[in-house]
Amino acid sequence: MAIGRFEYQAPGSLQEALSLLDRNKGRTSILAGGTDLIVQMKNGQTCPAIIVDVKRIPELNRLEWSEGEGLHIGAAICLSKLMRFFPVIEKFDILAQACAAIGSLQIRNRATLGGNLCNAAPSADTPPPLLCLGAKAVVSSRKGNRTIPMEHFFLYLPIYPIPPMQANSILGFLRVGQRSIHMGFSLMLDRRKGFPHSHLRQKCREATCQELFPMMSD
């Protein structure tokens, strides 16, 4: 199916993007890498009148690590950049592994972490490690910023406009604190033929690993 006509906007600031969403409620879609959105537009699942490209927004492009603040991942950071960031490899390897399992090199070069979370596919690869690492999402709207723990983030997606992630909101960044010494187990339970798109990637605390997966202690 051909994509219908739409207006393309690429705001350079978060405030500008939020104003656009606010002024055009119900007519917009946020575009990051487009690896989900463009497919959905082609399939006729969505046909926004206005596309708001968030990749030029500086706040969404920060990727930083510090001992005090932990890991800051802007929502528009692409997966290949995230999985090569040394602090992620060194301290959050389960997240690096999940990114590496997604699609192909071309997909990972376009696809963003924010898009993977906001698309909220049940088969998405990055939510399980972020849930296990206790990540928090910072979501911005005209009313201000809200910090949402990962375990609450998916209760509402993708059926906006139900809070906390409303249609006129933008996922700005993720914050992941210091990794717990009890975390570090990763198991991919299912691989589809063709490319490694896992249905379920389970992470668990080492302490409870044997209870959850007794077959692994054999």
Ligand SMILES: Cc1cc2nc3c(=O)[nH]c(=O)nc-3n(C[C@H](O)[C@H](O)[C@H](O)COP(=O)(O)OP(=O)(O)OC[C@H]3O[C@@H](n4cnc5c(N)ncnc54)[C@H](O)[C@@H]3O)c2cc1C
């Ligand atoms: C061939 C192929 C293979 C794939 N393989 C995998 C795989 O193995 N594992 C996997 O998990 N996924 C896979 N995907 C899905 C896809 O690549 C990921 O979900 C990707 O991370 C989405 O990111 P994006 O930046 O392209 O999002 P987009 O397509 O730009 O956006 C996705 C959705 O999120 C919304 N959105 C994006 N950014 C924000 C934001 N900052 N704030 C609010 N809303 C936002 C958009 O409006 C849209 O609804 C695959 C896709 C393709 C085409």
